[in-house]
Amino acid sequence: MDEIIAYFETLDPVMAAFLATLFTWGLTALGASFVFFFKTMNRALFDGMLGFTGGVMVAASFWSLLAPGIEMSKGEGFEKVVPAVVGFGLGALFIFGMDKVLPHLHVNFRMADKEGVKTPWHKSVLLTLAITLHNIPEGLAIGVLFGGAAMGLEGASIGGAVALAVGIGLQNFPEGFAVATPLRGQGMSRWKSWNYGQLSAIVEPVAAVLGAWAVMTFEPILPYALCFAAGAMIFVVVEEVIPESQQDRYTDIATLGFIGGFMVMMTLDVGLS
Template structure:
């Protein structure tokens, strides 16, 4: 089946392929958000474990799918070979750092007094959605950049690798959708609105994917920088937001084991399929 998917994606434009792949990742967010219709309140241990899983997938994807190919496709030896990845990684982290300081948002399980970004009268529900939207920008960008590398004919970028990354991001988007919709429900929103806003947090992924694919396809030399940029942005999100959220309660061991499990699964997917 995986071979059939690869054949289909090879038959269409890489930009369109990036769009379709991130429609899948958005769809997984929607599936997670839809659980608000099935359960009144998720088990806190399960939620922390799933959020830990999210962090593990993102860290593994950052290296196996993004940083390693970025280094491999760079010219030269020694420091010269690793510099594009180092520069791109730093720029990606700084980009998310800037968004974190500017975009109003609120982390899960925090009070309104802990909101970040510029001051705004926006409600808690809006700020929660914006926090998860921050997570999704580098994820969509990462998928788009890989497909853009395929369009540019870079040997280290493959359809299989891009699809594998999309599968991994889709898996970790499921708990993200859940993590948004249930706090919104607890804040007083109806089930329908909680689902709508929960899934909408991932709509930025197809947009970021298309932008990344087009940029790399037209400006091939930036590919190592772009791959590392996406990796830096993803690692920033994990360290700044995902890990602290899983370490606040009494389920730190479960969250840590979830992280390890997510890392292992993404590593296996990338090596076996990518």
């Protein structure tokens, strides 16, 4: 792992963010590829994976984003926490707005429960858009961290950015399968099911490049940008991931998955930062 961090330290931060999110996209595609071998997934395992995803996102929001954002903010007392409060709130409001506009359907929900503006789009598109929506803050977070670390700002490190990419990649793996499996179960071909599954994460490299470029161009926004990504991810976990994992009788397994995901992400961030 030290060699990987050293390699990323030699790269342009925008390229580093792009490569890191190609990795997270690749794990999504790998997870979706299991649809070539399995038509369904055990529901207990499925809910546990959803819980794991939520745990990773919550831990990343604090350890990788909020804490560094507060640490690098200027001032003392209430003044120091202002960028975190503003950025966190704006991030949540951004996803709230997207949630109301973008047509999508959460995993494990019925077509009658689709959200956003009314549309005749097929369930496959709506499922893909739901996962795409919560991949935006994940890619943004990775890009912002790489940009901040490259500028030598306190609280941001290449190790932390790599840890975040690894953690998000781990939870993207079951996400790809989570999108592809129900599509395959509805009779869609293996190839099309895989394609929709991997497509949900293609937005991450785009968001990462934009995030890295933005903080390097407008350095003062970094604390706000970190906390913006955190607010967006927390909104996604509370509004989407947790409800999805609680739709069946395996709520305890989903909760244990959440705890496991939190522990893994916390360990990665502290260990690699």
